[in-house]
Amino acid sequence: MIVSKMAQNLIGSEIIRVAGEVNAMIAKGEPICNLTIGDFNPALYPIPEPLREGIAKAYAEGQTNYPPANGVAALRQAAAAFTQENLGLAYPADDFLVAGGSRPLIYATYLALVDPGDRVIFPTPSWNNNHYCHLSGATPVLVETRPENNFMPTAADVKPHLKGATLLALCSPLNPTGTMFSKKDLEEICDLVLEENRSRGEGEKPLYILYDQIYWMLTFGNVAHYNPVTLRPDLRAYTIFIDGISKCFAATGVRVGYAFGPTEVLGKMKAILGHVGAWAPKAEQVATAAFLRQPEEVRGFMDVFKPKVQESLTVLYNGFRELRDAGFAVDAIEPMGAIYLSAKMDLAGKTTSEGKVLQSSQDITFYVLHEAKLAVVPFSAFGSSRDLNWFRLSVGGASLEEIKAALERLRKALEKLT
Numbered sequence: 001m002i003v004s005k006m007a008q009n010l011i012g013s014e015i016i017r018v019a020g021e022v023n024a025m026i027a028k029g030e031p032i033c034n035l036t037i038g039d040f041n042p043a044l045y046p047i048p049e050p051l052r053e054g055i056a057k058a059y060a061e062g063q064t065n066y067p068p069a070n071g072v073a074a075l076r077q078a079a080a081a082f083t084q085e086n087l088g089l090a091y092p093a094d095d096f097l098v099a100g101g102s103r104p105l106i107y108a109t110y111l112a113l114v115d116p117g118d119r120v121i122f123p124t125p126s127w128n129n130n131h132y133c134h135l136s137g138a139t140p141v142l143v144e145t146r147p148e149n150n151f152m153p154t155a156a157d158v159k160p161h162l163k164g165a166t167l168l169a170l171c172s173p174l175n176p177t178g179t180m181f182s183k184k185d186l187e188e189i190c191d192l193v194l195e196e197n198r199s200r201g202e203g204e205k206p207l208y209i210l211y212d213q214i215y216w217m218l219t220f221g222n223v224a225h226y227n228p229v230t231l232r233p234d235l236r237a238y239t240i241f242i243d244g245i246s247k248c249f250a251a252t253g254v255r256v257g258y259a260f261g262p263t264e265v266l267g268k269m270k271a272i273l274g275h276v277g278a279w280a281p282k283a284e285q286v287a288t289a290a291f292l293r294q295p296e297e298v299r300g301f302m303d304v305f306k307p308k309v310q311e312s313l314t315v316l317y318n319g320f321r322e323l324r325d326a327g328f329a330v331d332a333i334e335p336m337g338a339i340y341l342s343a344k345m346d347l348a349g350k351t352t353s354e355g356k357v358l359q360s361s362q363d364i365t366f367y368v369l370h371e372a373k374l375a376v377v378p379f380s381a382f383g384s385s386r387d388l389n390w391f392r393l394s395v396g397g398a399s400l401e402e403i404k405a406a407l408e409r410l411r412k413a414l415e416k417l418t
Helices: 014-027 049-060 073-087 102-113 129-136 155-161 183-198 233-238 263-276 282-292 295-325 361-372 400-416
Strands: 096-099 119-124 139-144 167-171 208-212 239-244 257-260 330-333 340-345 390-394
Touching: 014 361, 049 282, 073 096, 073 257, 073 282, 096 102, 096 263, 102 129, 102 167, 102 208, 102 239, 102 257, 102 263, 119 129, 119 155, 129 139, 139 155, 155 183, 167 183, 183 233, 208 233, 233 239, 239 263, 257 263, 282 295, 295 330, 295 340, 295 400, 361 390, 361 400
Parallel strands: 119 139, 119 167, 167 208, 208 239
Antiparallel strands: 096 257, 239 257, 330 340, 340 390
């Protein structure tokens, strides 16, 4: 079969490959603690009851035809009001675009702004930007980040790459690390983007920021969420925001995301998605619009949901720190947001009881899976080197009891290595 070069060279998701082996083990009855997919187990994390009831009601009322291409007006208005009330970002409803989750919106951003060969800058690790570059024909510019800065890019990291670039793709809280921008770091990056755009000639395409903040409601402790436009209002003309309900309301399968930003860019994104047809179902849009207009219900849900997520992350973090303090070659970064823990398992060079030497993050992934029944994803799945022995652990699919049991199994698996 002859296919396009794009399709022929498209790399499959490493997360899905790991998940395939995990599912096969689960099917055999093995007690796997699955921390691979950035999803929620509905039995542990159900969506808000008013949202569930609203979806059922909308279907019962016959809301089953095509939604408008840019989203149901009531939802765009509700999302605009919700964004202004909670983030202080005032955008008209007409500058909001609704789609079936955040993925089509990110892809549409790429297609609306990036010509084949244009340079797109993004940090590693980060979610899916390498694949979006491939799909759009962009030239990826990978910026390696460091655990010393919580795997978040700094101005010094991105500055050498900005000249002539088209897009800077950022995310905070960050998937896969569960870490966030400090105000200072994001301000310095924003200033560099403004400086770069001032240097460009008339008719030259500006440098845009794609700012994925889908996890902004899931922040922990005293950490604050920041965004480019609040920090530097002049970036309003150059920033496309990605948001939605998938993560903040455990509603990954409900598939309601929205983007907002400059009118002209959002208009082109609407046209692109109109041809693709990547709409959120109309009933779900209607129900989401009604739910976002109920601040007490939103607060009530978050008051239960967020501490539960935080507790699982804290237990996992403390477990890794205790193993580190016991002398094992592991560590973790204290979670700041999202549903992820960044954990180091620096086990390369260790020998298993069968005599196999672990050489890469993939080897470590499958050793931990088979010996500790703990399923994790290496940062190499997010663009980092296979030699970087850091991993994403996602807590939405596992109970607190499963996590605690997996930590005990991990200790025994580490004890077996020499």
